[in-house]
Amino acid sequence: MNLEQRVAHVEERIRAACARSGRPREDVRLIAVTKYVSLETTRRLMELGCSHIGENRWQDAAGKWEALQGAGTWHFLGTLQTNKVKDVVGKFAYIHSLDRLSLAKEIEKRAAQRGIRVDCFIQVNVSGEQTKHGIAPDELPAFAREVSNCEHLRVVGLMTMAPHVEDAEQTRPVFRELRRLRDDLNEAGIFKEAVPHLSMGMSNDFEVAIEEGATWIRLGSVLTGTTAGR
Numbered sequence: 077m078n079l080e081q082r083v084a085h086v087e088e089r090i091r092a093a094c095a096r097s098g099r100p101r102e103d104v105r106l107i108a109v110t111k112y113v114s115l116e117t118t119r120r121l122m123e124l125g126c127s128h129i130g131e132n133r134w135q136d137a138a139g140k141w142e143a144l145q146g147a148g149t150w151h152f153l154g155t156l157q158t159n160k161v162k163d164v165v166g167k168f169a170y171i172h173s174l175d176r177l178s179l180a181k182e183i184e185k186r187a188a189q190r191g192i193r194v195d196c197f198i199q200v201n202v203s204g205e206q207t208k209h210g211i212a213p214d215e216l217p218a219f220a221r222e223v224s225n226c227e228h229l230r231v232v233g234l235m236t237m238a239p240h241v242e243d244a245e246q247t248r249p250v251f252r253e254l255r256r257l258r259d260d261l262n263e264a265g266i267f268k269e270a271v272p273h274l275s276m277g278m279s280n281d282f283e284v285a286i287e288e289g290a291t292w293i294r295l296g297s298v299l300t301g302t303t304a305g306r
């Protein structure tokens with residue numbers, strides 16, 4: 077398949093998963109993860125209608141971001157070192173990897189300096205795998221309460237990464253749990269406005285994630301055909 081066919085094929089699979097779960101297609105937004113691909117492929121993905129671009133390292137994203145300035149909406153997905161926050165704030169509209177208070181404070185500081193507000197997802201380590209980043213589920217309410225005091229940082233949702241397994245069906249409990257955690261946060265009224273989003277689902281498991289309520293899916297290899305670095 078070429079890139080255009082891949083994008084079309086993914087779109088079909090998203091539509092089918094939405095239909096299966098009785099959700100409108102517009103409820104699910106796609107982030108094209110371009111960390112494995114070149115500037116040219118990133119540009120081509122945008123031409124094919126993928127306007128949300130995801131990267132997980134500033135060092136890898138910088139060249140593309142600079143070449144494409146102003147185009148698209150950028151999502152920062154990876155572990156964010158505190159000393160990289162200044163590079164990311166103002167360029168990436170969304171940060172999906174808010175996982176500690178020191179990071180929240182640095183985002184708050186840099187966003188305040190620029191007079192902007194950054195939309196963030198709290199990353200939750202639902203699966204409990206030691207290799208995964210994220211807040212432990214039982215620490216989430218206290219963390220959310222602290223972060224709710226940051227005026228230049230808006231929590232718009234929760235994010236998780238499911239374990240990489242052969243059978244995507246096995247990821248379902250992880251996604252279901254993230255949804256429950258979001259609903260609990262909203263019920264507890266920790267944020268002034270309800271937190272609407274769930275960033276969950278990657279190439280291997282996005283259909284299950286959609287069935288469990290994902291509102292943002294983050295797709296790399298299934299869109300681009302490349303898994304360099306894996």
Ligand SMILES: *Cc1c(COP(=O)(O)O)cnc(C)c1O
Nearest residue numbers: 109132153278279294295296297
């Ligand atoms: C790389 C990456 C993705 C995309 O992974 P694929 O399996 O290639 O779809 C999604 N989310 C995060 C946080 C990533 O680092």
